[in-house]
Amino acid sequence: MAGSVNKVILVGNLGADPEIRRTQDGRPIANLRIATSETWRDKNTGERKEKTEWHTVVIFNEGLCKVAEQYLKKGSTVYVEGALQTRKWQDQSGQDRYSTEVVLQGFNSTLTMLGGRGDGGGASRGGSDFGGGYGGGDDYGSPSAPARGGAQSRGGASAPPSGGFSRDLDDDIPF
Amino acid sequence: MAGSVNKVILVGNLGADPEIRRTQDGRPIANLRIATSETWRDKNTGERKEKTEWHTVVIFNEGLCKVAEQYLKKGSTVYVEGALQTRKWQDQSGQDRYSTEVVLQGFNSTLTMLGGRGDGGGASRGGSDFGGGYGGGDDYGSPSAPARGGAQSRGGASAPPSGGFSRDLDDDIPF
Amino acid sequence: MAGSVNKVILVGNLGADPEIRRTQDGRPIANLRIATSETWRDKNTGERKEKTEWHTVVIFNEGLCKVAEQYLKKGSTVYVEGALQTRKWQDQSGQDRYSTEVVLQGFNSTLTMLGGRGDGGGASRGGSDFGGGYGGGDDYGSPSAPARGGAQSRGGASAPPSGGFSRDLDDDIPF
Amino acid sequence: MAGSVNKVILVGNLGADPEIRRTQDGRPIANLRIATSETWRDKNTGERKEKTEWHTVVIFNEGLCKVAEQYLKKGSTVYVEGALQTRKWQDQSGQDRYSTEVVLQGFNSTLTMLGGRGDGGGASRGGSDFGGGYGGGDDYGSPSAPARGGAQSRGGASAPPSGGFSRDLDDDIPF
DNA sequence: TTTT
C-alpha cells in the first residue's frame, strides 16, 4: 500500500480510574474509558440535548502507562492520540465478536493530561516509552522526551470476557 | 463536559465499491470499507511483515455521499475525517452487540479522493452537505464550497503593521 | 490537485484576551495568541527544559468569534482546529513580508474551550457559523448544532444483521 | 502548562525536488515545499476558483530525510505530520524577521508517500529515525518501524537569507 | 475486501 494513515484524536474525560495490568513478562498495559460529548439545541423544540460517546483506549506504551498510572484518574481530562484497532475474540458460545479500540503504541501515540476534575495537579505529557531509559546514542541530549514515541511490541490486552492475555506478548505483532 | 474532541483521520484504500442506501425519506447513506496497512521489518528475522486494519466508514452527509457514489470505487485511495461512534444492536439471539464505525456527518467531516488503482481520474473533495448552496444566507458568496462544512468569506484580518482590512471582504476569497 | 489537506490542531493557552475586530460590513474577526509548550529533561545535564511556541490564530467564523468573545480570556486552555495560511504584506519600507497564521474559517474549523486559568466556568464548543441562525431547511432538526459545520440527522445506518434503518431518522440524534 | 498539542497535517504535492543539506556533524536536514489547494465554485458567478497555499516543511529526522531523498521528487503527493515552529532571523538590514515552518522532528512526525505525478513507484513510510534499529533496547523486535518516531536534536536548518546553520546543532534545542 |  502506498502509504496509509490510521489516527484517532480524542479530548475527553475518564469515566473511571485507569486500569493497569501487566503481561507475563512484566510489561504494563493500561486501559482507559474516555467520554466525549456533543451538545446541541434541538432545532424544533429548542431543548438542549447531549450525546456521549464512550471510547476504550489501550496503552501498550510503557512510558504512557506510567503517565496514566501516576497522573490520571476518574474525571481527568486528556488528549489522546492513537490508532484504531479492531480485535476479534470469541464469546462463551464460541461466536466471533469484535471490539474496536484506540491503541496507543509508540508510533505517533500521545497521551497528554489537560486537567479536569480528576486532576491532582501537575502536568504530564506522553509520547512513548523511550524516555524509560533506552540509552539510545542518537539523541543529542535533546527533546529526549521522557514521553516521546517509540515502538513497542503489541500484546493481547484488553481481551474481553474470559479474556486474559491470550495473545503471546512476545509475538511479532505490528502496530 | 468542558469541550471534547472525537476525531478519526484515515488514509487508505477501499476494499470494495461504496455501498449507497437511502432512508425512507430519501436521504442517502454511504458505507465504505477502508484498509490501512502497517509494514515493518522484523527486528530478529529481518522478515518483512504487514498488518492491515479494516475500517467501516458511514457517511450521512449528503454531499459526501455524492462524492462517494460518483468518484470512489474498489481500490480508490481516500483521506477520511470523521468521528468514532459505537452503535448497539441485537443479534438474532437477542444479545447486545456493538459496532464501532467512523461516522462522517457534517461537522468536521471530510472525504477527499487521493487517487489509487481504483481511480478513474478526476478529483473530488468533500466537506459537508450544504455546499450546493441551498439557501444558507450566511455565506457571503464565497468559498461556498460544494464541499465545505460551513464556508465563510475570508477577510484581510490580522494584517500586521500598517494593516487594516485591506482585502475586500466581499471578494471571492477561498478558504 | 487530486485532493489535499491543510490542517492544524493546537491545544494551548491564550497569552492574552482575544482581540475582536469588525469588518466594514460588520462581520467579526477574532485574533488569538496561543502558546504551546514542550518540556523535556536534558539528557546530559538532567536539567529540566521548556520551549514555548506562539501561534497566531485568526477566526473569520462568526459563531466561533462569539465563542471567543464570550468565553475565552488570557489563560484559557483551548482546542483549535484550522488551516495554515501565509499572508503577504508590505512593511513601511515597502518590502514584502510574510506572516503565517492558523485560520478558522468554517470548513473543518473548531474552537473548543478546555478550561484553564482563564476559565470562568461553563463550556463552549464551536464548529462553524451557521448556528448563528441560518435557518437552513435541510437540517432535519437535529445536530443542528449552534456549533456544527454542517450538521445532519443521524440515521440508523449500517445496522448489522437484521438491520434496516431501525432508528427513526427524524429523531433528534446528535452527531 | 498542563499539556499542549502542536500538530500540523498536510496532504499535498511537492513543488520541487526535496533539498537535502547536512549539518557540520553530518546529520541530514531536508526541506520540502508542499502545495495544498482549495477549489470551489463562486456562488455568484458560478466560476471555478482555486487557491493554493505553500508550506515549508523542514525534516530533522534522519530516517524521514532518507525517505525524502530516496522517494520524493517534484510532484510527489505526500502525507506530512509535524509541528508548527516559527523561527526568528535577521535580514541584511539587521531587522528581525520570522518564518513559520512545519517541522518534522521525531515525536509524532510522519512522512508518507501517497503517489502523485512525481511518484517513481514504490512506497515509503516514515516516522522517525530509530528504525534502522540503532540499539534501542526497548523495542521487543516488533513494529520496530524503519519509520517510527524518535526524538532528535534540532538544527538551525532552513535559515533564510544569509542563513547557514547558525544555530549550534549540538545545542539542547527542544522539539 | 484494498494497496505495495
Place this chain on the structure above:
DNA sequence: TTTT
C-alpha cells in the same frame, strides 16, 4: 513551485 505542485496538482486537477
